[in-house]
Amino acid sequence: MLIQWRRASVSLFLGPGGRARFTTSTHWRAPKPLAMEDFTCDLIRNFSIIAHIDHGKSTLADRLLELTGTIKKKEIGKNEQVLDKLKVERERGITVKAQTASMMHPFGGKQHILNLIDTPGHVDFAWEVSRSLAACQGALLLVDASQGVQAQTISVFHIAQERGLKIIPVLNKIDLPAAQPERIAAQMQSTFGIDPEDIIQISAKTGRGVDQVLQAIIDRIPPPKGTATGPLKAFLFDSMYDRYRGVISLVAIQDGILKKGDRIASCHTKKKYEITDIGVLNPEEIPVNGLHPGQVGYIACNMKESAEAHIGDTLYRVGAVVDPMPGFKPAKAMVYAGIFPIDTSDFPKLEESIKRLALTDRSVTIQRESSTALGQGCRLGFLGTLHMDVFRQRLEDEHDANIIITAPTVPYKIVYKDREVYVSNPTEFPDAIDVSSKVKEVQEPVVKASIIVPEEYFGDMMDLCFTHRAEELEHKYLDAGTGTESRIMLNCVIPLSEIVTDFFDQLKSRSSGFASFDYEEAGYKPSNLVKMVFLLNGKPVDALALIVHRSHEDAIGKLWVKKLVKVIPRQMFEVPIQAAVGKKIIARETLSAYRADVTAGLYGGHVERKMKVLERQKEGKARMKRMGSVDMPQEAFFEIMSSKSK
Numbered sequence: 001m002l003i004q005w006r007r008a009s010v011s012l013f014l015g016p017g018g019r020a021r022f023t024t025s026t027h028w029r030a031p032k033p034l035a036m037e038d039f040t041c042d043l044i045r046n047f048s049i050i051a052h053i054d055h056g057k058s059t060l061a062d063r064l065l066e067l068t069g070t071i072k073k074k075e076i077g078k079n080e081q082v083l084d085k086l087k088v089e090r091e092r093g094i095t096v097k098a099q100t101a102s103m104m105h106p107f108g109g110k111q112h113i114l115n116l117i118d119t120p121g122h123v124d125f126a127w128e129v130s131r132s133l134a135a136c137q138g139a140l141l142l143v144d145a146s147q148g149v150q151a152q153t154i155s156v157f158h159i160a161q162e163r164g165l166k167i168i169p170v171l172n173k174i175d176l177p178a179a180q181p182e183r184i185a186a187q188m189q190s191t192f193g194i195d196p197e198d199i200i201q202i203s204a205k206t207g208r209g210v211d212q213v214l215q216a217i218i219d220r221i222p223p224p225k226g227t228a229t230g231p232l233k234a235f236l237f238d239s240m241y242d243r244y245r246g247v248i249s250l251v252a253i254q255d256g257i258l259k260k261g262d263r264i265a266s267c268h269t270k271k272k273y274e275i276t277d278i279g280v281l282n283p284e285e286i287p288v289n290g291l292h293p294g295q296v297g298y299i300a301c302n303m304k305e306s307a308e309a310h311i312g313d314t315l316y317r318v319g320a321v322v323d324p325m326p327g328f329k330p331a332k333a334m335v336y337a338g339i340f341p342i343d344t345s346d347f348p349k350l351e352e353s354i355k356r357l358a359l360t361d362r363s364v365t366i367q368r369e370s371s372t373a374l375g376q377g378c379r380l381g382f383l384g385t386l387h388m389d390v391f392r393q394r395l396e397d398e399h400d401a402n403i404i405i406t407a408p409t410v411p412y413k414i415v416y417k418d419r420e421v422y423v424s425n426p427t428e429f430p431d432a433i434d435v436s437s438k439v440k441e442v443q444e445p446v447v448k449a450s451i452i453v454p455e456e457y458f459g460d461m462m463d464l465c466f467t468h469r470a471e472e473l474e475h476k477y478l479d480a481g482t483g484t485e486s487r488i489m490l491n492c493v494i495p496l497s498e499i500v501t502d503f504f505d506q507l508k509s510r511s512s513g514f515a516s517f518d519y520e521e522a523g524y525k526p527s528n529l530v531k532m533v534f535l536l537n538g539k540p541v542d543a544l545a546l547i548v549h550r551s552h553e554d555a556i557g558k559l560w561v562k563k564l565v566k567v568i569p570r571q572m573f574e575v576p577i578q579a580a581v582g583k584k585i586i587a588r589e590t591l592s593a594y595r596a597d598v599t600a601g602l603y604g605g606h607v608e609r610k611m612k613v614l615e616r617q618k619e620g621k622a623r624m625k626r627m628g629s630v631d632m633p634q635e636a637f638f639e640i641m642s643s644k645s646k
């Protein structure tokens with residue numbers, strides 16, 4: 001694949017196999033700048049597609065791009081998903097990074113611009129959804145006609161409603177034999193108060209009904225508002241990194257006109273820049289002569305650091321005075337993990353790769369960390385475990401990194417008598433003695449979770465919630481009065497730490513894949529938490545420390561020592577492997593000694609000599625054991641950490 005080097009998004013730098021390939025085509029010629037002044041607000045629609053994961057956003061985006069002639073039509077059924085560009089997105093069939101595309105299409109004899117902002121569906125990326133919606137006036141709410149309303153359908157609907165967007169309900173996959181459009185339409189009516197008459201029925205796969213969606217975008221979504229004569233206000237809603245041009249920002253123009261060479265400043269940082277490049281994404285970059293009110297496009301302005309492009313910032317003309325537009329809550333890391341190189345000498349390379357990758361993923365936080373067992377590494381903060389997994393996979397795929405990633409933890413709040421401290425690394429968590437004497441209270445983050453599941457699995461879901469310390473459980477029927485296949489929405493408050501481990505896998509397996517799940521932050525609650533350390537031959541291994549709830553300490557302690565005894569290589573002496581909380585040993589396994597046959601070379605009846613040699617070996621082992629530190633090899637860490645996440 002020959003790749004146009006000017007494309008800002010990292011994804012187009014991927015060559016076959018996902019390896020990074022930077023190539024400049026000698027045949028490349030800059031496209032002629034588009035005249036944008038003809039596109040007044042009434043000819044513009046800015047919208048997003050929102051849905052539960054897998055309900056068909058990217059497929060519908062492809063059909064819209066084809067229908068408007070933005071991309072060439074493909075064979076039906078061959079879903080390329082043009083906007084899902086990262087290798088990991090294609091492999092997992094999920095959208096991670098929202099992409100934007102401006103489509104030109106004539107309606108009523110006039111050329112219009114439809115700006116489509118694709119959004120991810122997974123709960124970890126809800127932040128991307130809300131920031132994409134900030135640049136829109138409407139949203140297509142897509143629901144799979146066979147699966148119906150799911151947990152994320154509800155959460156994205158509320159995000160869009162809170163932002164005052166016009167919502168166009170769309171039922172997708174009506175080609176499926178299992179589709180039940182009438183029933184699901186009734187469900188959308190009872191859940192969201194949507195009039196079934198307003199719902200457009202389509203198959204994004206075959207293209208059926210997609211033209212009605214296009215028409216509804218024009219008819220139902222209000223055009224953006226703004227004046228060309230007002231002082232420039234550009235809303236910065238996304239950014240990406242280009243190794244040649246630095247930070248590329250996506251902006252929605254509220255008022256004024258933005259042109260190449262203009263000097264702009266940021267309301268957030270007050271830094272000044274000059275626009276060096278300006279255009280729209282189609283979905284490739286097309287340079288334009290300027291961006292006008294209501295339009296959405298990209299700018300390059302010599303921003304060197306990603307952090308300078310503050311999401312939600314307002315850009316204005318140098319010298320003017322403007323009120324910043326309301327921004328929105330920044331992404332908050334919910335899950336932390338340490339990342340270490342398998343070969344400790346690879347740290348500088350790993351750190352560089354992490355920084356590079358973080359340029360394309362603004363929601364990751366990075367801090368250096370060092371561990372006696374694993375050496376130098378980085379502690380990273382992620383939005384959730386899928387986000388963590390995607391980042392790890394991208395590090396391996398795109399940067400060839402060989403890494404160990406520690407067990408995920410959440411940020412705990414330690415309330416001392418005179419201050420509060422957030423701890424996201426178990427090694428910094430106070431020891432049991434300190435907790436009883438100096439610490440007033442330990443609090444953990446909790447979330448409001450909602451699970452939607454067919455009635456037959458309700459009992460299993462309740463059980464799952466109870467074993468994960470859920471509280472305030474309540475439920476309601478979603479299809480009240482519509483007959484047999486009732487589905488239930490279960491709401492509860494659950495500690496975040498409980499859902500970052502195996503909760504999602506269990507939810508899926510115990511509901512045969514039918515349950516959907518979503519959550520939102522719900523603050524902190526006091527909790528009886530302790531630090532568990534693991535001792536090898538009496539010495540603690542820092543990288544293995546965990547924070548666990550008192551009620552789970554026995555089970556977790558036993559499980560982990562059993563795992564450890566399997567992965568640690570045997571030594572010349574016996575090695576106790578223990579799990580401890582404070583001074584109390586919770587669980588123990590013994591790694592038996594590897595016995596070298598020191599008498600192998602002694603033949604015949606030299607019994608005394610044999611005894612002497614064995615005696616000396618025993619003494620030697622005892623001495624080694626006294627002094628011996630048992631090093632846990634990186635491979636063993638790798639095995640235990642990867643078995644942990646399964």
Ligand SMILES: Nc1nc2c(ncn2[C@@H]2O[C@H](COP(=O)(O)OP(=O)(O)OP(=O)(O)O)[C@@H](O)[C@H]2O)c(=O)[nH]1
Nearest residue numbers: 053054055056057058059094095121173203204205
């Ligand atoms: N039969 C049928 N399958 C569809 C239709 N639309 C999408 N699909 C399939 O549903 C699956 C998910 O579609 P995507 O477009 O990747 O879904 P998405 O909502 O973008 O997924 P995320 O980006 O991960 O949230 C793919 O296998 C599509 O081929 C449709 O109208 N009919």
